[in-house]
Amino acid sequence: MTKKLYYDPKCTTCSAVVLACEKAGEAYEALLDATVIYPEGGGQLSDTGRIGDAVVSHAREAADGIWHRIDRPLAVGTTVEVMFDPQPRLDHTQQHTGEHILSGLAKTMFGASNVGFHMAETYATIDLDMPLTEEQLQRLETEANRAVQRNTPTETRVVTEQELESIALRKRAKGLKGDEIRVVWCGGVDSCTCCGTHCAQSGEVGMIRITAHMNYKGGTRLWFACGMRALQEAEENAALVDKLARRFSTKPESVLEAVTKQGDELAALKRTLRARTEALLAYRAQALLEAAEPVCGVKAVVHAEEGFTAQELKLFAEKLCACEPAVVALFSENGETVQYHLQRAEGVQLSMREACEALNAITGGKGGGRDAAAQGSAKAQAGFAELLCQYEGYLKQRLKGL
Ligand SMILES: [Zn+2]
Incomplete structure (x- = not known):
């Protein structure tokens, strides 16, 4: 089995022994006795990183431990240095923690349950089981950012199956067994069983923005961005409005009026x-x-x-x-x-x-x-x-x- 050191935020590198290494298509996969590299799971993307000179592109959890996809073979029995790439880890952790905050608040504010979560390198979505209005989503975003600004510490406890029964949670994963079940409390607004990595304080999530939404299977699918992703999106939007303003020779705040006017003129000309x-x-x-x-x-x-x-x-x-x-x-x-x-x-x-x-x-x-x-x-x-x-x-x- 692999010792999971990725839950300790201070643990950025570790030494590990290579337990197995196998060819996997064009690449290789190595099983280690310990790792700081988070394997894909619980809706969170895999870390990338390095094991010695080998580049790790993905990690997955199997029954016998955590297998790391690497670009070159490692000798079984040798001791290696393991490290994760800090930038993608921070990004994934921010999106994941932001998801907790949004989901916890959606439940308490509107009674909406998170029934689906997807994280990709460029976007993240939450599916809620009820339709929410524009105004409700606006309030959700505001409250989520308030939870970030309160900078509440994240609490994690490892409990037994029996202890879990007496803990009130927003969500508990089905079929959890044994005496090592992780429970997490995030941002003072959410609690659930979870295997992901979390910001130590909610303030580390940075800004949370709900960037888009649509009706989906009778509920709401919302796209959101946290931390630098949210900043990048806001910067891209501002640049776009600025370009439009220049194209219309107007101020950014007058762009909508200018576009609407041109649309009306175009419709009249078509007639x-x-x-x-x-x-x-x-x-x-x-x-x-x-x-x-x-x-x-x-x-x-x-x-x-x-x-x-x-x-x-x-x-x-x-x-x-x-x-x-x-x-x-x-x-x-x-x-x-x-x-x-x-x-x-x-x-x-x-x-x-x-x-x-x-x-x-x-x-x-x-x-x-x-x-x-x-x-x-x-x-x-x-x-x-x-x-x-x-x-x-x-x-x-x-x-x-x-
Ligand atoms: Zn989590």
Whole structure:
């Protein structure tokens, strides 16, 4: 078994004997008789560190002790120096202790239970079993920071299974057995069974920020950041607002107003543009129809544009079909792709689904639709104009046969 020295905050290095070392994929795994490296567990990430010259990237707890993933083999029976990387450990410990404070307060303030916790290198989340409002989350954040500022010491006790029964706790892990169960009291606001590492005083957590939240499985998932993570996030947000303010030539506190104003202006311009596009398309539709010769009373219009969206092609085709009996094949080249829209006027028999199949065969395109309209695209290619002439010939031939 491995002696767990990582719970003692003063213990930053230790000597250990290598009990076993095995190849594990590209790396190796070593079992030691003692370690200061925290193994992944209880929602907390593994420490990284060093064993002698070997770099430790991860540690895991197994039935026979703690196995360390290392980049080179160690000789069994030798004595080695073990140390953890202090910066990631502090970060993980701050997030973990912050989670206790937030979870304990969520329970006492709102009766919300923590039903899930996830910590990653760049974010941490807590799942609560009830929905919380914006205002409740704001109060939770404020109270969490008050608990940090009171700088309460963390208390840890190792108790037996029997002793555990008489201790009031927010949460106890299921199936705990034996006489070495760790119980922790954090920030004066939380108590639970826990195997993680904790700040000695709540003040060491630093700032706690709830950075985002969403409804999740009938409850709330909240993202939070503690210590330097919280500072970094606040700095990034401030830099972003500053950039926006410069872009809008305004003060940071006026950014929201400026963005809202620009959004409103953009919406008004879109409405104007749409009205003008419709008027322009109606005018051009008239010109195209005037130029087309009817075949058995139906006009075939095959026409190419540049830079039209699928929506604009549809609108144009509708304008063409609204005026008189016609079948319309509109194309628009957008870079390497040609989009198309086929439409027939009411009363015309030719199926656009069939017309689409013929078009795909001629252009090598992909698309489909219903009898009244079809859409698709083809690769832009040299000689596309000739293909369209060929297609116009096909449509006219089909109209003759109706
Ligand atoms: Zn804990």
